[in-house]
Amino acid sequence: MEPKKVMLSGIKPSGELTLGSYLGAIRNWKDQADQYDCYYFMADLHAITVRQNPADLRRRTIEQLAQYIACGLDPEKNTLFIQSHVHQHAELGWVLNCYAMFGELSRMTQFKDKSAKNADNINGGLFTYPSLMAADILLYQPDFVPVGDDQRQHVELTRDIAVRFNHVYGETFKIPEPFISKVGARIMSLANPEAKMSKSENDDPGRVTLMDSPDVIMRQFKRAVTDCDACVRYDPENKKGIANLMTIYASCTGKTFQEIEKEFDGQGYGAFKTAVGEAVVELLRPIREETAHLLADKSYLESVCKNGAEKAGYIANKTLRKVYKKIGFVAKSN
Numbered sequence: 001m002e003p004k005k006v007m008l009s010g011i012k013p014s015g016e017l018t019l020g021s022y023l024g025a026i027r028n029w030k031d032q033a034d035q036y037d038c039y040y041f042m043a044d045l046h047a048i049t050v051r052q053n054p055a056d057l058r059r060r061t062i063e064q065l066a067q068y069i070a071c072g073l074d075p076e077k078n079t080l081f082i083q084s085h086v087h088q089h090a091e092l093g094w095v096l097n098c099y100a101m102f103g104e105l106s107r108m109t110q111f112k113d114k115s116a117k118n119a120d121n122i123n124g125g126l127f128t129y130p131s132l133m134a135a136d137i138l139l140y141q142p143d144f145v146p147v148g149d150d151q152r153q154h155v156e157l158t159r160d161i162a163v164r165f166n167h168v169y170g171e172t173f174k175i176p177e178p179f180i181s182k183v184g185a186r187i188m189s190l191a192n193p194e195a196k197m198s199k200s201e202n203d204d205p206g207r208v209t210l211m212d213s214p215d216v217i218m219r220q221f222k223r224a225v226t227d228c229d230a231c232v233r234y235d236p237e238n239k240k241g242i243a244n245l246m247t248i249y250a251s252c253t254g255k256t257f258q259e260i261e262k263e264f265d266g267q268g269y270g271a272f273k274t275a276v277g278e279a280v281v282e283l284l285r286p287i288r289e290e291t292a293h294l295l296a297d298k299s300y301l302e303s304v305c306k307n308g309a310e311k312a313g314y315i316a317n318k319t320l321r322k323v324y325k326k327i328g329f330v331a332k333s334n
């Protein structure tokens with residue numbers, strides 16, 4: 001029998017998970033486990049490229065694990081782990097730093113954006129972040145990396161680094177493909193439809209988090225920035241706010257843009273915003289409730305991370321040993 005293809009992805013626990021994290025990423029991870037060997041992790045090493053409060057980082061990392069499970073990732077079928085529990089990530093990250101070029105790292109849009117936002121803390125980690133992300137990916141030899149549109153550039157750089165390495169040392173890494181959904185790959189802020197919905201509250205007053213109460217969600221949607229045209233029509237160039245709300249509604253209900261236009265024909269934005277808000281409340285309700293339930297059982301969550309780290313570590317170690325051998329490091333005798 002052919003071995004299953006591999007899928008891998010991660011999220012930084014740098015803020016509360018949002019509707020954007022769910023629609024752009026996690027939603028595309030669930031229901032894959034029958035077909036793929038799936039690895040999903042909490043990217044805590046990546047989170048510290050921006051200063052984090054230690055207690056919040058710890059809380060969010062565990063909360064994120066509970067949310068993964070609540071979103072439908074069964075730990076019996078998916079390998080769920082915390083990035084820093086698998087030390088091979090940091091080790092391969094260093095190696096790949098030596099195969100990532102200054103010029104290509106400088107061109108990364110996320111580096112440019114984050115350096116502009118954190119002008120007082122443009123640290124080396126922020127700059128070399130994509131080599132660590134390449135290591136996260138290449139350690140598991142995945143076929144697909146399901147991410148939102150903003151991470152496409154990093155997955156493409158991962159491919160370039162892998163091709164470069166393979167060219168020098170012979171076939172070592174599988175070249176992964178980004179896996180980006182057609183609808184929902186870029187959910188915008190409800191307060192500013194020009195900017196991506198962001199996990200950090202300071203960056204985005206127009207975010208909706210997975211743990212928000214129905215009241216908060218409804219308030220966010222009622223306040224959503226739109227235009228003065230009063231016509232629900234999909235025009236992402238000229239009606240960015242409405243296009244974003246239509247994308248969210250389409251993602252929640254499975255309806256097409258045409259069907260949504262018809263449904264709200266002749267109605268004002270008020271009715272439309274309420275319908276989108278209600279659809280999101282119902283989408284997130286079971287996730288919020290199940291997360292709260294799981295968070296009450298810390299020992300279960302600890303056992304999930306322990307098993308996940310063991311399984312991930314085994315695979316990661318195999319790849320790292322292969323890399324060390326190829327580049328000429330002396331093997332450690334046992």
Ligand code: TYM
Nearest residue numbers: 009010011012020021024025043136147148185186187197
């Ligand atoms: P992060 O933590 O910023 O985001 C996690 C995932 O959610 C997607 N996403 C969105 N999709 C649609 N609309 C949005 N508003 C939105 N916001 C976030 C992101 O595209 C991403 O898929 N560097 C990565 C984490 C990472 C990773 C990896 C991912 C580290 N190592 C290896 C894949 C493979 C990041 O910062 O994602």
